[in-house]
Amino acid sequence: MTTTSVAAVGGNFGRGVEENLARIGTLIDDARARGAALLALPEACLGGYLSVLGSGRDGSHDEKPADLPPVMDLGGPELRRIAELAREMTVVVGFCEGDGHERYNSAAAVTGDGVLGVYRKVHQPLGESLYYSPGQEFRAFDSPIGRMGLLICYDKAFPEAARALALDDARVVACISAWPASRTASATSLADDRWTHRFNIFDQARALENQLVWVAANQTGTFGSLRFVGNAKVVGPGGDVVATTGVDEGMAVASFDLEESLDTARRAMFHLRDRRPDLYTATERENVHA
Template sequence: MSTTPSTPGTPGTLTVGAVSAGFGRDLDDNLRQVGELVARARERGTSLLALPEACLGGYLSVLGSGRDGTHPDAPDSLPPVLEADGPELRRVAALAREMTLVVGFCEADGGRRFNSAAIVSGEGVLGVHRKVHQPLGESLYYEAGDVFRAVDTAVGRLGALICYDKAFPEAARGLALDGAETVVCISAWPASRTATAGDLADDRWKRRFDLFDQARALENQVLWVASNQAGTFGSLRFVGSAKVVGPGGDVLAATGTTEGVAYARVDVEDLLGTARRAMFHLRDRRPDLYVEHERVAAHA
C-alpha cells in the first residue's frame, strides 16, 4: 500500500521513524542534519519522522545553573529563540514536503521563551506543543505551556509531548482523549547525574525513559513514537533510546543508546482496532471517580 495517505485520518500502512542524534547550537548545521535525516527517511518511504527535543538550536547545556544558562562546562549559553512562523521552520516545511515531521525548538513569543515541538509538513506548521512539565530548574529558562491538543495530519490525528511530559499520565491521556491516534514524544533526556552507570544501557534514567514510553503507549492504546538526543552536550550525556511502541506496549523498533533511526512499518488503524477490540481503556474510564485531591505527600 502507498505510504502517502489519500485523506487525513485514514493513513493506512505507513513507515514511521524516531531519531536518536545529537544537535548543538549551530542552526545551519542543525538544518543540514535535519535535511540529511529527512532525505534518508524519504528513501525508505517514511511518512512520519520524529526528531529530538531542541534539534533546532540545541538544548540547555547544563541544568540547574544560573538564570542566564551559563556554566563553566557549557559551550554556549541559551538556545537561540525562533518564531513558529519564522524562516527556520519554513525551511523545515520545505524539507518535509509530503512527510510529517516533529521538531524541537526554543520558541519566541514576545519576550517569553518556550521549549516547543512543532508538527510540520510541506503545508507549514500544523501545530505547536509547548512543554508543560519542567524538570531540574528548566523553569529558570522557559515559560511553561498550558494545553494538550492533538492535530489532524496526513498520518492521522497526532499529538506531541516533550520529554518530562511523558512522566505524567495526564499529559498523554489528554491527547488520547482529544483523539490522538499517534503520540510523538520528543526528548533531550539525559543519563542520571548521580550513581552514574558506565554503560548507558544500565543507566537508571534510561530505564525510566523506556518504561514511560511503554506505559504511556499501553495505557492509552496509541502508537507512541519517542525521539531523543544522543551523545553529550555541555555537562549532559543523553541516553538516545529512540523507539516506536505499539498500542500494546510492545517495542516495534529501537535504536538503543547510540545514534540512529528506529523505523517501523505500521497500520495505525489496524493496530488501534486490535488493541481496543476487547478492553478499550478510554471507553472504560470512570472519570466520575477521579477526584482531584489537594493533599500532597508529606515528604514532598
Template sequence: MSALRMAAVAAPFGRDLEADLVRIAELVARARQVGVRLLALPEACLGGYLASLDGGSADEGPPPLDPAGPEIRRLAALAGEMVICAGYCEAAGADRYNAAVCVSGDGVLGRHRKVHQPLGEDASFAAGDRFAAFDTPVGRLGMMICYDKAFPESARALALDGAEIAVCVSAWPASRTRPAADLADDRWTHRFDLFDRARALENQIVWLSANQSGSFGSLRFVGSAKVVGPGGEVLARTGTDGGMAVAELDVPAALATARRSMGHLRDRRPDAYGRPVPAG
C-alpha cells in the same frame, strides 16, 4: 488506510543552526529513501538543548526562533510530503518556550509548548499550559516534550482528544548522581524506556519517542529512540548510540485490535476517581 511507515530519531544537535538543519536534511533524505511518512526528531534539534540543568551554567541557551520564521519554513520545505515533528526554542515576546512543531510541505500543522519543567529548566523557559491533538495527513497526532511523559495525564489528555499517535520529542539525559558506565544500564535510560511503553499501553495509542544522543555541555543523553505499538510492544528501537528506528503499522487497525476487548479509554470511570489532588 494503508500501513504507515514512521520513524523516530536519536541524534546529537548543538547551537549551530545551520549544522542542525544540514543534519536534519540528511535524516529526512534517509527517511524518504525507506518510505517514511512520519518522522520524529528530538527536542531542541534546532539550536540544541541547555548545557546544564543546575542553573549555574554561563550558556545563554538555544537561539529563540519565530514559529513563523525562516527556520521553521525551511523545515517545512524539507518535509515536503512527509510529516515531521521537531523541537526548538520558541520566541514569544519576552518569553521563551521549549517547544515542538509539526510540519509538512503545506506548513505548520501543530505546535506544543513543554508543560512540565525538570530541575532548573524553568530558569530558561516559560511553561506551556495545555495538551491538544491535531489532524495531519498521516492521522490525528498529539505532541509532548521529554519530562511531559512522566505524567500520565499528559498522554491521557491527548488520547481523550482523539490522538491516534503520540510523538514525544526529548533531550533526556543519563543520571547525573549515579551514572552507569554503560548507558544501556543507566537508571534514567530504564525510566525513559518504561515511560514510553507504559504511556502507549495505558492509552492504547501508537507512540513515537525521539531523543538526543551524544553529549552537550554537562549532559549525556541516552538516545533510545523507538516506535511503540498500542499494546506497549516495542516495534523498533535505536539503542543508546543513536540512529533511526523505523516501523510500519496500519494505525487504525492496530488501535481497533488493541481496544477490542479491553478499551482503556472506553472503560474509564471518572466518577470514581475523586477530585484532583492540589499541587503541593
C-alpha cells in the same frame, strides 16, 4: 490495508543552526527513502538544549549555561526551511520558540503546507523554568497520518499528559526528548543507567495505557555537562517496542496499519472507554487538599 511508516531519530544536535538544518535534510531524505510518513526529531534539534541541568532538590542550578538556545519564530526561516524539506512528510522538530518577551521549549509538526501543530512543554524539570515559560494546554491536531499529538521529554512522566491527547482522539503521539543519564549514581554503560530504564518504561507505559502508537525521539552524545541516553523508538499500542536505536545514533522505523492496530489493541479491553472519571476527579481533589 493501508500501511503507515513512522520514524524516530536518536542524534546529537548542538547550537549550530545551519549545521542542524543540513543534517535534518539528510535525515528527512533517509526517512523518505525508507517510506516514512512521519519523522520525529529530538527536543531542541534546531538550536541545542540547555548546557546544564539543575541538581538541587529545589530545582536550582549549580552552574549557569554559557549560552542559551537561539530564539525562533513560528513564521521564521528555520521552520520555513523544514517545510521545504518535509514536502509530503510530517516532520516533528524541537526548538526555542519566542513569543513576545516569553521563551518556550516547543515542538512543531511541519509539512510542506506549513506548521500543522505546535506544543509548548508544560512540565519543566530541574530548573528549566529559569529559562522557559511553561505551556498551558494539551491538544491533538489533524495530520496526513491522522490525528496526533506532541509531548516533550519530562511530560512522559505524567500519565495525564498523554491521556489528555488520547482523549482528544490522538492515534499517534510523538514525544521528543533531550533525556539525560543520571548525574548521581550513574552507570558506566548508558544501557544500564537508571534514567535510561525510566525513559524506556515511560514510553511503553504511555503507549500501552492509551493504546496508541508512541514515537519517541531523543538526543544522543553529550552537550555541556549532559550525557544523553538515546533510545529513540517506536512503541505499538500494546506497549511492545517495535523498533529502537538503543543508546546509539540512528533511526528507528516501523510500519502499521494504524486503524487496524488500534482497533485490535482496543477490541477486548478499551482503556479509554472503561475509565471512571467521576471517581478520579474526587481523588484528585482530595490529593490537592491533603
